[in-house]
Amino acid sequence: KNEVEQSPQNLTAQEGEFITINCSYSVGISALHWLQQHPGGGIVSLFMLSSGKKKHGRLIATINIQEKHSSLHITASHPRDSAVYICAGLLSYNTDKLIFGTGTRLQVFP
Amino acid sequence: DADVTQTPRNRITKTGKRIMLECSQTKGHDRMYWYRQDPGLGLRLIYYSFDVKDINKGEISDGYSVSRQAQAKFSLSLESAIPNQTALYFCATSGGRPYGYTFGSGTRLTVV
Secondary structure, three states: OOOOOOEEEEEEEEEEEEEEEEEEEEOOOOEEEEEEEEEOOOOEEEEEOOOOEEEEOOEEEEOOOOOOEEEEEOOOHHHHHEEEEEEEEEEEOOOEEEEEOOOOEEEEEE | OEEEEEOOEEEEEOOOOOOOEEEOOOOOOOEEEEEOOOOOOOOEEEEEEEEEEEEEEEEOOEEEEEEEEOEEEEEEOOOOOOOHHOOOEEEEEEEOOOOOOEEEEEEEEOOO
């Protein structure tokens, strides 16, 4: 069993739909990253959060430390949001080592 | 220019060959990392470095070596490439809290 689990693995949506991607972890972490990987392969950091909620444009990330769970929400989804979304736990601020989920592949159709 | 630059972007090499993947950064971060991504698996840590004299093995370092030539440069070498090292390789830097991570664009390596 992976120490960082994401669900769903694949997600298809129509443009405009509200999207939720979930991440659960079983190890102690100092913070959690949400990353976006486009078809070309490059990875972009979307959020790093250790408590509560962060918002950037149409993206919202929340984390519940007690329940060891985080969610990434996309409001008013658009085809350009199509990508793989990866959550990664920061094991320690001393090392900044990350432990990764396997990703959620999102396709948004017009 | 990208903050973290990886070269080459794509490489096909033969089994047994030595190959070097290069990474340079303009973020001014001390911490640099090499990760490997395989289909269906999360990224896994190969090596990481906190400065030129501080190199550490990650969870899958066997078959790999690294060199931190300067604060800005961190190279990954496969001494004798084998087909199961075919993967997408990422270099990343970290500025620590609250700056987070910056990833390179990746190097797609195929060993035939």
